[in-house]
Amino acid sequence: MTAAGLSTYSADVQAEVAQVREVVSALHAELPRWELVVWTAGNVSQRLKSADLFVIKPSGVTYDELTAESMVVCDLDGNLVDGTRNPSSDTAAHAYVYRNMDHVGGVVHTHSTYATAWAARAEPVPCVLTMMADEFGGDVPVGPFALIGDDSIGKGIVDTLSTSRSPAVLMRNHGPFTIGKDAKSAVKAAVMVEEVARTVHISRQLGEPLRIPQEQIDSLYDRYQNVYGK
Amino acid sequence: MTAAGLSTYSADVQAEVAQVREVVSALHAELPRWELVVWTAGNVSQRLKSADLFVIKPSGVTYDELTAESMVVCDLDGNLVDGTRNPSSDTAAHAYVYRNMDHVGGVVHTHSTYATAWAARAEPVPCVLTMMADEFGGDVPVGPFALIGDDSIGKGIVDTLSTSRSPAVLMRNHGPFTIGKDAKSAVKAAVMVEEVARTVHISRQLGEPLRIPQEQIDSLYDRYQNVYGK
Amino acid sequence: MTAAGLSTYSADVQAEVAQVREVVSALHAELPRWELVVWTAGNVSQRLKSADLFVIKPSGVTYDELTAESMVVCDLDGNLVDGTRNPSSDTAAHAYVYRNMDHVGGVVHTHSTYATAWAARAEPVPCVLTMMADEFGGDVPVGPFALIGDDSIGKGIVDTLSTSRSPAVLMRNHGPFTIGKDAKSAVKAAVMVEEVARTVHISRQLGEPLRIPQEQIDSLYDRYQNVYGK
Amino acid sequence: MTAAGLSTYSADVQAEVAQVREVVSALHAELPRWELVVWTAGNVSQRLKSADLFVIKPSGVTYDELTAESMVVCDLDGNLVDGTRNPSSDTAAHAYVYRNMDHVGGVVHTHSTYATAWAARAEPVPCVLTMMADEFGGDVPVGPFALIGDDSIGKGIVDTLSTSRSPAVLMRNHGPFTIGKDAKSAVKAAVMVEEVARTVHISRQLGEPLRIPQEQIDSLYDRYQNVYGK
Numbered sequence: 006m007t008a009a010g011l012s013t014y015s016a017d018v019q020a021e022v023a024q025v026r027e028v029v030s031a032l033h034a035e036l037p038r039w040e041l042v043v044w045t046a047g048n049v050s051q052r053l054k055s056a057d058l059f060v061i062k063p064s065g066v067t068y069d070e071l072t073a074e075s076m077v078v079c080d081l082d083g084n085l086v087d088g089t090r091n092p093s094s095d096t097a098a099h100a101y102v103y104r105n106m107d108h109v110g111g112v113v114h115t116h117s118t119y120a121t122a123w124a125a126r127a128e129p130v131p132c133v134l135t136m137m138a139d140e141f142g143g144d145v146p147v148g149p150f151a152l153i154g155d156d157s158i159g160k161g162i163v164d165t166l167s168t169s170r171s172p173a174v175l176m177r178n179h180g181p182f183t184i185g186k187d188a189k190s191a192v193k194a195a196v197m198v199e200e201v202a203r204t205v206h207i208s209r210q211l212g213e214p215l216r217i218p219q220e221q222i223d224s225l226y227d228r229y230q231n232v233y234g235k
Numbered sequence: 236m237t238a239a240g241l242s243t244y245s246a247d248v249q250a251e252v253a254q255v256r257e258v259v260s261a262l263h264a265e266l267p268r269w270e271l272v273v274w275t276a277g278n279v280s281q282r283l284k285s286a287d288l289f290v291i292k293p294s295g296v297t298y299d300e301l302t303a304e305s306m307v308v309c310d311l312d313g314n315l316v317d318g319t320r321n322p323s324s325d326t327a328a329h330a331y332v333y334r335n336m337d338h339v340g341g342v343v344h345t346h347s348t349y350a351t352a353w354a355a356r357a358e359p360v361p362c363v364l365t366m367m368a369d370e371f372g373g374d375v376p377v378g379p380f381a382l383i384g385d386d387s388i389g390k391g392i393v394d395t396l397s398t399s400r401s402p403a404v405l406m407r408n409h410g411p412f413t414i415g416k417d418a419k420s421a422v423k424a425a426v427m428v429e430e431v432a433r434t435v436h437i438s439r440q441l442g443e444p445l446r447i448p449q450e451q452i453d454s455l456y457d458r459y460q461n462v463y464g465k
Numbered sequence: 466m467t468a469a470g471l472s473t474y475s476a477d478v479q480a481e482v483a484q485v486r487e488v489v490s491a492l493h494a495e496l497p498r499w500e501l502v503v504w505t506a507g508n509v510s511q512r513l514k515s516a517d518l519f520v521i522k523p524s525g526v527t528y529d530e531l532t533a534e535s536m537v538v539c540d541l542d543g544n545l546v547d548g549t550r551n552p553s554s555d556t557a558a559h560a561y562v563y564r565n566m567d568h569v570g571g572v573v574h575t576h577s578t579y580a581t582a583w584a585a586r587a588e589p590v591p592c593v594l595t596m597m598a599d600e601f602g603g604d605v606p607v608g609p610f611a612l613i614g615d616d617s618i619g620k621g622i623v624d625t626l627s628t629s630r631s632p633a634v635l636m637r638n639h640g641p642f643t644i645g646k647d648a649k650s651a652v653k654a655a656v657m658v659e660e661v662a663r664t665v666h667i668s669r670q671l672g673e674p675l676r677i678p679q680e681q682i683d684s685l686y687d688r689y690q691n692v693y694g695k
Numbered sequence: 696m697t698a699a700g701l702s703t704y705s706a707d708v709q710a711e712v713a714q715v716r717e718v719v720s721a722l723h724a725e726l727p728r729w730e731l732v733v734w735t736a737g738n739v740s741q742r743l744k745s746a747d748l749f750v751i752k753p754s755g756v757t758y759d760e761l762t763a764e765s766m767v768v769c770d771l772d773g774n775l776v777d778g779t780r781n782p783s784s785d786t787a788a789h790a791y792v793y794r795n796m797d798h799v800g801g802v803v804h805t806h807s808t809y810a811t812a813w814a815a816r817a818e819p820v821p822c823v824l825t826m827m828a829d830e831f832g833g834d835v836p837v838g839p840f841a842l843i844g845d846d847s848i849g850k851g852i853v854d855t856l857s858t859s860r861s862p863a864v865l866m867r868n869h870g871p872f873t874i875g876k877d878a879k880s881a882v883k884a885a886v887m888v889e890e891v892a893r894t895v896h897i898s899r900q901l902g903e904p905l906r907i908p909q910e911q912i913d914s915l916y917d918r919y920q921n922v923y924g925k
Binding site for chain 2: 734736806816818843844868869896899
């Protein structure tokens with residue numbers, strides 16, 4: 006694959022690309038740090054504000070080797086625009102989300118253990134923790150089984166998250182995808198979804214955790230997003 | 236929020252604030268070290284000996300960014316007195332504990348996984364380990380479900396711990412709060428409550444752990460607190 | 466044991482040995498990094514392209530002490546050819562694999578926790594994750610119970626893997642062995658088999674994970690090995 | 696407590712003390728490294744060859760603060776002979792083992808999670824792994840419930856290990872003690888007992904692991920201790 010490069014883009018766009026490459030490269034270090042990935046699995050992307058482009062991890066590169074320069078730039082159809090490596094094999098899913106969810110500025114995909122364990126049973130994580138009410142506003146939903154290679158995964162993510170407060174979806178038999186206003190928010194959601202998937206899993210091993218009534222979930226979510234969040 | 240600052244306090248108080256900022260900042264590093272927190276969750280505070288003030292973590296700051304200078308100082312009603320950031324959103328609960336439990340000099344809150352898993356089932360951790368008898372003097376109790384925003388959480392902590400030897404309470408659907416004579420003791424209790432919550436959870440996965448008779452719990456607790464502790 | 470040394474081999478072979486010693490020594494660091502081994506357990510080997518020899522870990526040396534120089538060289542009957550230490554006690558199994566599977570250039574053995582837990586029940590890990598379809602092309606199979614000391618372990622590995630797409634076999638009551646075109650591929654398979662063994666174990670703790678239909682496993686495996694792999 | 700010091704001992708003994716202090720101090724770092732302890736829990740000791748003395752961890756010192764100088768020297772009745780701190784509160788148990796088991800040169804005590812979980816149910820770890828046959832020669836046995844403060848713990852360890860091949864005993868409701876020819880061997884046994892306790896626990900969560908026939912356990916144990924061990 007030969008990339009057209011950024012020469013037809015303005016200096017502002019080129020400057021933002023340089024800055025977002027740094028951000029996305031640095032955020033990848035959070036994935037092994039919080040034990041969300043092994044080997045080369047997992048990827049983070051961020052959309053540009055100045056053009057219909059996003060920056061994403063290249064395919065098959067280990068976390069030790071990742072640098073800002075090795076990050077690749079794609080358009081919203083997932084075509085490589087700038088970079089010397091192939092984009093992540095999950096690029097089509099990221100692109101679909103950006104094309105169809107205007108408020109999303111960052112996407113993360115991992116195979117984090119506990120979230121993926123719920124996904125393999127196609128079971129949502131029930132909202133039994135105040136931390137879940139704060140961050141997810143309810144259960145963490147499950148998306149459909151979808152094969153890689155076309156828009157099926159992206160469509161499954163968008164369809165599921167469009168009808169949920171949750172910034173995380175558990176794609177069936179596959180793993181979590183998370184969204185946010187930027188890549189950092191999506192990484193935080195990836196860390197938090199694994200944390201709540203693990204805690205609720207462990208709680209349920211010895212009995213049934215107690216649900217939080219919907220009214221109190223709503224109250225916690227509203228406060229966290231609107232009061233605390235500012 | 237603009238803080239009044241410490242200019243109306245004596246030099247002794249100002250010196251103690253400077254020292255306690257260092258202590259509290261350094262103790263925050265124990266929370267990720269023992270895997271009690273992810274992202275920015277969790278907070279440690281310590282009361283001053285020289286004034287009705289306490290030092291606590293600011294809100295929403297990552298563990299990598301914490302410094303003694305970034306710690307904030309509050310009065311016992313939870314109002315910000317000194318610092319350039321907002322206090323932790325759990326400040327009201329810490330303040331309530333200090334107002335109502337004179338012997339408490341340190342408070343810690345985490346969402347540590349196993350302790351929170353017991354809390355989501357509202358189930359006390361039974362005393363089946365000599366280490367629990369030593370440190371907790373019996374079961375680790377559960378506190379009520381309480382929403383953030385008023386004194387409910389603080390009152391739940393104080394009501395529960397006032398009738399227990401345990402320095403840790405599992406707030407229902409929320410997570411553990413621990414107390415101690417200073418912040419270091421409360422951090423130790425936070426580490427130990429997660430350890431015993433994990434060990435007893437794992438033990439119960441394959442059968443029923445054997446209770447330690449109350450008389451022997453009393454003997455172990457007395458020895459540890461009164462003989463060994465000196 | 467006194468080794469004959471490499472003096473009867475060509476300069477090319479000696480150069481390849483030097484290079485493969487570096488590779489194999491460095492790859493051993495991946496085993497504790499991904500928490501696949503404790504103490505001195507676990508071993509990695511790589512076959513030479515230029516001679517019927519392979520490089521493997523010496524016996525009983527801790528991971529901190531491993532160096533390229535401490536690696537040992539054996540022939541395909543498992544006899545020590547070069548090195549000052551005894552070869553790993555699993556050398557006969559590695560040698561058997563190289564003698565009987567021409568396409569294998571790397572072998573890894575660990576006692577990684579979750580893979581070994583399945584092995585102790587003699588139960589294959591069912592293919593319920595897209596990541597498993599990609600990497601293993603189906604279930605991870607179980608090999609026979611075999612005592613150390615003759616070719617039983619090697620034969621069990623070869624017999625099982627010859628009739629499977631999987632690069633990993635769970636030897637009953639023992640632990641996983643993995644193969645690859647080189648040592649790095651076999652290490653990747655060792656990391657991945659523990660990851661899928663853990664995730665599927667956790668998923669099954671709370672219910673039955675959903676199988677992926679064979680046709681879709683085939684599709685994912687074909688794409689990953691033939692399209693993505695290039 | 697004022698220690699008599701080593702001035703009445705020969706230069707050889709003093710030299711061995713200096714060397715064993717270094718060994719024991721360094722080995723303590725293995726306990727947090729393999730996640731066998733939290734906070735200040737856990738202790739390692741080694742008997743001298745040149746006198747009836749042993750070196751052990753001081754009480755209540757964190758792992759970061761441990762140095763060779765801070766280690767303390769006790770006689771075989773557990774009395775402090777040299778050092779500026781109190782010996783570990785488990786010193787009486789170590790001393791009892793040295794007084795009653797001549798071949799033991801090192802003792803380790805931890806509260807490692809999985810081993811302690813079996814101990815809380817007073818259930819031996821069944822021998823279902825070739826690694827267990829090698830290292831333990833059969834099941835890991837359980838010792839009695841015993842209060843600290845007299846010889847009960849030491850006697851429970853000695854009574855149990857005297858009738859077992861295992862270098863590890865799970866003291867009921869308490870945790871594992873391990874022995875070895877020196878402190879390093881006992882630390883290895885502490886690492887291995889947690890590893891097998893964890894692996895067998897996880898295996899049993901989803902069914903019954905398959906026992907290894909006694910004859911094959913014997914064969915593996917004999918080979919590992921007598922052939923490989925040399």
